[in-house]
Amino acid sequence: xxxxxxxxxxxxxxxxxxxxxxxxxxxxxxxxxxxxxxxxxxxxxxxxxxxxxxxxxxxxxxxxxxxxxxxxxxxxxxxxxxxxxxxxxxxxxxxxxxxxxxxxxxxxxxxxxxxxxxxxxxxxxxxxxxxxxxxxxxxxxxxxxxxxxxxxxxxxxxxxxxxxxxxxxxxxxxxxxxxxxxxxxxxxxxxxxxxxxxxxxxxxxx
Numbered sequence: 001x002x003x004x005x006x007x008x009x010x011x012x013x014x015x016x017x018x019x020x021x022x023x024x025x026x027x028x029x030x031x032x033x034x035x036x037x038x039x040x041x042x043x044x045x046x047x048x049x050x051x052x053x054x055x056x057x058x059x060x061x062x063x064x065x066x067x068x069x070x071x072x073x074x075x076x077x078x079x080x081x082x083x084x085x086x087x088x089x090x091x092x093x094x095x096x097x098x099x100x101x102x103x104x105x106x107x108x109x110x111x112x113x114x115x116x117x118x119x120x121x122x123x124x125x126x127x128x129x130x131x132x133x134x135x136x137x138x139x140x141x142x143x144x145x146x147x148x149x150x151x152x153x154x155x156x157x158x159x160x161x162x163x164x165x166x167x168x169x170x171x172x173x174x175x176x177x178x179x180x181x182x183x184x185x186x187x188x189x190x191x192x193x194x195x196x197x198x199x200x201x202x203x204x205x206x
Contacts, residue, residue, distance in 0.1 A: 003063025006031045008051050012118070013037070014110055014170035015070035016058040017204045021166050022074045024202045026081055038118060071098045071167055083163045094157040097164035101171075105146075108139035110171040113178030139180055143188060146172070150187040154194070161198065169195045174204065 005023075007030045009016035023030050035041040035057055043055045052059045052068045059066050060073035067073050075098075078084050085091050112135050115124055121132075146168065149156060157164040173192050176182055182189055195201065 004031060004061075005029070006033060006061035008033050008035065008057050008059040008061060010035055010037045010042075010057055011205065013058065014113075014174065014204070015106070018070055018167050018170035019058055019060060019073050019077070020206075021170065021202060022077045022083065022163065025083060025166065025198070025200045026077060027200070028077060071102060074098075074163055074167060078163050083161070083166070085157060085160060085162060090158055090160075090162075094162045094164045097156050098167050101164075101167050104138070105142040105168065106171060108135045108142060109175050109178055109180060111135060111178075112139060112180070113171065113174060116179055117177050136179065139175070139178070143172070143175065143180060143182070143185055146191075147185040147188045150191045155191070161195075165191070165195055170204075 005028065007016065007019055007023075009019070009032060011017075011032075011034055020030065020032075035047070037057065041047065042052070042057050048055055051061075051066060054068060056068065058070050058073060059068045060076065061067075062076070067076055075084075085094055112132070115121065115128060115132075121129070124132075146156070153159065155161050155165050156168060169192065172188070173196070182192075
C-alpha cells in the first residue's frame with residue numbers, strides 16, 4: 001500500500017459501503033471521514049478544493065493522492081488479490097459486471113432508495129417524480145438479469161467470489177428500501193445470503 005488509506009464517505013451510501021467491504025475482505029485498515037451529503041458537506045469550498053472537485057463521495061485517499069469513483073477504489077484495493085480472477089476472461093467478466101453495476105443497476109436501484117428513504121417522495125421535483133416508473137422498471141430488469149445469471153453460476157463472474165459480487169451486493173441487499181421486492185428472485189436471494197456468510201463480511205452500518 002502507498003501510505004495511509006482514508007475513506008471519505010457518507011456511511012449510508014452503498015457506494016461507500018462497497019469500499020469498506022472490499023477492505024474488510026482484504027484485512028486492509030481504513031481511516032474513515034464521514035460527510036453528510038444531505039447537509040451539503042461535499043459541496044463546500046474546502047472539500048471541492050482538497051478532496052474531489054466533482055463534489056461527490058466516496059473518495060479513497062491514498063497517502064496524498066485521491067481516487068474518486070467507488071468501483072475504481074475497490075479495484076485499487078483488490079488488485080493482485082484473491083478477489084480478482086487470475087484468468088484474462090474472468091477479469092474482463094468481473095469488470096463487465098462492475099461497469100454494468102454503475103450504468104444499469106446503481107442509477108435505478110440506488111437512486112430510488114435515495115429518493116424514497118432520504119429525500120422523500122413528497123419532496124421530489126416534478127422531473128424526478130416523472131422518472132419513478134421508468135426507474136422502477138429498469139431496476140427490476142437489472143435484478144432479473146442478476147437472477148438469470150445466478151441461476152447458472154454461484155457467483156456473478158463465474159465459480160469464484162470476486163469484486164463483482166461485492167460491488168453488486170452493496171445496493172442489491174438494500175433494494176427493498178427503494179421499493180424493490182426481492183421475493184421473485186430466489187437465486188439472487190441465495191446469493192445475498194452467500195455473500196453475507198463470507199467470513200470477513202461486515203454489515204453496512206458497521
